[in-house]
Amino acid sequence: MKKKHVAIVLVVSAAVITVVTVYFFASGRFPVGWADKGAAKAADAGARSSKEAAVDASGGRGAREFSPLAQCIADAEAAIVRGGDARKILAELRAKLLASGDSAAAKAILEYLNSGRDCATGLLFKVGRDGAMISTPTMRTFLLDLLASVDPQTAADYAEVVFEAKTSADEYAICLRNLGRCDSSDEMKSYIAARAKELLADATLSASPTAGFVEAFDALAYSGDAGAISVLAAYLCADKGTALNMPAFIALDRLVIDDTEASLATLLDNSSLLDDRPLTRAGYFARADLADETQLKEAEAYVLRLDSDGDEAAYFFDTVPNLNFMIVNGILTDSVSISHDYVEERQTAALTALEAWESDARFSAYGKSIAKAVDRIKETTGK
Secondary structure (H helix, E strand, O other): OOOOOOOEOOEOOOOOOOOOOOOOOOOOOOOOOHHHHHHHHHOOOOOOOHHHHHHHHOOOOOOOOOOHHHHHHHHHHHHHHOOOOHHHHHHHHHHHHHHOOHHHHHHHHHHHHHHOOOOEOOOOOEEOHHHOEEEOOEHHHHHHHHHHHHOHHHHHHHHHHHHHHOOOHHHHHHHHHHHHHHOOOHHHHHHHHHHHHHHHHOHHHHHOOOHHHHHHHHHHHHHOOHHHHHHHHHOOOHHHOHHHHHHHHHHHHHHHHHOHHHHHHHHHHOOOOOOOOHHHHHHHHOOOOOOOHHHHHHHHHHHOOOOOOOHHHHHHHHHOOOOOOOEOOOOOOOOOOEOHHHHHHHHHHHHHHHHHHHOOHHHHHHHHHHHHHHHHHHHHHOO
């Protein structure tokens, strides 16, 4: 089965299913503003004090002599530190750098980055469609983003500097994206997954996760690494807190969507994973395409392990086929859409499988739940 990297899914069939936010841990709602809170913290992360930046930019203590184009970056830094409109200043700087040509722009950006200078912009770490940065919290994150546009290979090479320093989760996240943009090979995806795991394991950066930090979860989803499931499951534990629970949930859900067969096999082989999130696990197994022989067998093996009167079994039968998708902009995952025909095919396959289970002695204990699911799908599809 060909993998799809999913960030945004639009369900076009109002008669079959409405686009909804995925049921988060069976609570019925998502916490509000989690990304913005993290991004607000990131606005100051890694930046020197305004006083220090102002002194350096004005040619005082610690000032560094730059080439004319790199000096434009330093001047923009000074203007932001003085309280100027960061969005306007960065837009003008972007235009000036791009007008100079890709090679000159890349050289100036590297010159500034290598100086170690930075300043907070006061803007959020905000990702748009296809991983494009809408706003960035520091001058360095702005430049790392721009570097990928003017010289992708140099941006990928410089990522190693950021990875080794590991001082800013926001810079780290943009560099993960830069690598993925430059090289989409399976080898690179594995490397991105390894680097993302390193970021997630960093005790200092994970103690106060920024919006950039949580994009490491998206990088794991992009990698398609079924081995990352255990890592993501660990971040679903309640003691990790909502700021980490939620992006881990989204990333694991994407892994299940992108490679359902491998993901469900991993969950079956490691049956204790998500024991403290049984309804979340039920939602993942409800994503099985019951027209696919292997996925059907995985779903059957899972269901037959469940207590027929338990909440997990009830949630599985209330959800299957799980066609609820999140609308999320990830730093690496791509946007896709599904059609009305696809939704109908999945509903029909689920109905066929469930009706077969009704006459299968192995599923006799689940009879009421199966009948309820059959009625639900028939009502939805009009069959």
